[in-house]
Amino acid sequence: MAKVAFLGLGVMGFPMAGHLAAKGHEVTVYNRTPAKAAAWVARHGGRAAATPREAA
Numbered sequence: 354m355a356k357v358a359f360l361g362l363g364v365m366g367f368p369m370a371g372h373l374a375a376k377g378h379e380v381t382v383y384n385r386t387p388a389k390a391a392a393w394v395a396r397h398g399g400r401a402a403a404t405p406r407e408a409a
Contacts, residue, residue, distance in 0.1 A: 354378045358408040362389045371397045383408040 354377040359370040362384040370393060374380045380399040384390040390401035402408035 357381070358383070358402070358405075360384075360405050360408060362393050367393060370399075374399050381408045 356379045357373055358381050359366065359373065360383045362370060362382060366384075367389070370380055370382055374397040380397070381402050382390050382393050382399060383402045383405050384393070387401070387403070393399070394401050
């Protein structure tokens with residue numbers, strides 16, 4: 354599958370990134386609040402990036 358960078362894990366972004374991960378994509382997430390990105394990784398796998406550039 355594809356490598357995907359997902360920026361922004363708000364009300365819509367968190368589940369949207371989760372759907373991509375569930376379909377088998379390799380997802381790297383970035384959120385300006387690192388704890389939200391860490392929560393996403395704990396729930397869906399993938400990895401969190403410290404900056405948008407690192408995610409991309």
